[in-house]
Amino acid sequence: MDYTATQSGFRQQPSMRLRNSSVDGADGSQLFEDTSGAGSASQAGYRNQQPGAQAAGFPGQSLLSDPMSNLAMAYGSSLATHGREIVDKNLDRFIPISKLKYYFAVDTVYVGKKLGLLVFPYMHENWEVSYKQDTPVAPRFDVNAPDLYIPAMGFITYVLVAGLALGTQNRFSPELLGVQASSALVWLIMEVLAVLLSLYLVTVNTDLTTIDLLAFSGYKYVGMIVGVVAGLLFGRPAYYLSLLWCCAAIFVFMIRTLRLKLLSEAAAEGRLVRGARNQLRMYLTMTIAAAQPVFMYWLTYHLIR
Amino acid sequence: VALQEESASMAFTLYSLIQTAILCTNAVAVLHEERFLSKIGWGVDQGVGGFGDDPGVKAQILNLIRSVRTVMRVPLIIVNSACIVLLLLFG
Numbered sequence: 001m002d003y004t005a006t007q008s009g010f011r012q013q014p015s016m017r018l019r020n021s022s023v024d025g026a027d028g029s030q031l032f033e034d035t036s037g038a039g040s041a042s043q044a045g046y047r048n049q050q051p052g053a054q055a056a057g058f059p060g061q062s063l064l065s066d067p068m069s070n071l072a073m074a075y076g077s078s079l080a081t082h083g084r085e086i087v088d089k090n091l092d093r094f095i096p097i098s099k100l101k102y103y104f105a106v107d108t109v110y111v112g113k114k115l116g117l118l119v120f121p122y123m124h125e126n127w128e129v130s131y132k133q134d135t136p137v138a139p140r141f142d143v144n145a146p147d148l149y150i151p152a153m154g155f156i157t158y159v160l161v162a163g164l165a166l167g168t169q170n171r172f173s174p175e176l177l178g179v180q181a182s183s184a185l186v187w188l189i190m191e192v193l194a195v196l197l198s199l200y201l202v203t204v205n206t207d208l209t210t211i212d213l214l215a216f217s218g219y220k221y222v223g224m225i226v227g228v229v230a231g232l233l234f235g236r237p238a239y240y241l242s243l244l245w246c247c248a249a250i251f252v253f254m255i256r257t258l259r260l261k262l263l264s265e266a267a268a269e270g271r272l273v274r275g276a277r278n279q280l281r282m283y284l285t286m287t288i289a290a291a292q293p294v295f296m297y298w299l300t301y302h303l304i305r
Numbered sequence: 306v307a308l309q310e311e312s313a314s315m316a317f318t319l320y321s322l323i324q325t326a327i328l329c330t331n332a333v334a335v336l337h338e339e340r341f342l343s344k345i346g347w348g349v350d351q352g353v354g355g356f357g358d359d360p361g362v363k364a365q366i367l368n369l370i371r372s373v374r375t376v377m378r379v380p381l382i383i384v385n386s387a388c389i390v391l392l393l394l395f396g
Contacts, residue, residue, distance in 0.1 A: 179318075182317065182319055183317040185319070186317040186318070186319060186321070187317070189322060200365065200369070201362050201365045201366060202362065202365075203365060280362070
């Protein structure tokens with residue numbers, strides 16, 4: 001319905017867009033960006049003529065001649081935009097939308113390279129995240145930057161592949177999908193909380209945010225999917241082989257990524273630095289990296305019988 | 306039967322995560338300062354040692370215990386009461 005599409009740039013609905021532009025706050029608070037060039041340009045134009053043009057907007061509606069339904073429609077759409085504005089304002093308080101947007105700024109090339117890196121990290125040399133004037137560069141421009149797209153897609157694919165695997169063994173029922181999803185999510189949350197707790201206890205001064213840790217913990221789903229699919233296609237030996245390969249790959253990947261973030265500069269370059277703190281940090285990095293293969297096996301071995 | 310055949314890890318739900326969190330927080334909150342923590346050398350005055358940039362693991366743990374006990378006392382009362390009422394009503 002055209003009347004509810006307040007975000008699109010329809011030139012025949014000037015009153016709709018007027019109301020939209022009058023209640024629309026800063027563009028950064030929108031959940032979805034208005035990519036229609038016509039809409040944003042005419043929004044800017046209408047903002048200037050807003051007071052005078054609003055009265056003339058009503059006769060512009062041509063499709064319904066009944067003024068009562070016109071009024072009702074206008075009221076309904078204003079309620080909708082008002083509600084959307086409230087949701088936007090309050091949602092930003094609980095979930096940092098702008099920060100999340102950074103983690104989803106990926107493109108196909110990045111995803112391809114990152115997946116290759118997750119399965120074969122041995123040839124990659126430069127693991128540093130590049131910065132642009134103190135802010136990390138978006139994942140689109142830097143392979144080493146963490147993102148949330150691959151973990152999110154990996155999680156969903158893992159749940160689906162688990163359902164597929166259970167179905168081939170005649171153990172499937174729709175509730176099992178929910179059980180798998182929630183238990184994998186619980187393990188993920190517990191792992192992130194454990195890592196956060198251990199980072200706090202060891203007082204590592206790092207710029208790793210919680211979302212970064214979530215992203216790193218979510219990368220193991222890629223290896224799990226590869227293992228389960230290989231096991232489905234070629235049997236148990238293939239499952240064990242591919243899982244072993246992916247576990248080693250994730251282990252190396254995590255160590256090389258976390259080394260730069262957790263250890264001090266000197267230790268990260270490979271020089272032996274004595275001191276109890278550096279040793280503790282080294283142990284912490286190894287524990288986090290070693291926990292990944294354990295989880296990968298734990299969450300998939302019951303799928304291959 | 307299939308669900309019971311699954312290992313224990315598969316029975317996790319988000320509700321059990323909440324239960325775990327409540328139980329763990331309760332466990333930390335009931336540690337008594339005088340009767341227990343001071344006796345084993347984990348008292349409030351025994352944690353903060355140096356003021357350098359390296360508090361150490363023990364100091365961090367003591368700090369964490371003390372802050373959980375201070376901050377979570379009242380919310381835990383509320384959450385525990387709600388939990389008790391819900392368990393009584395719905396089993």
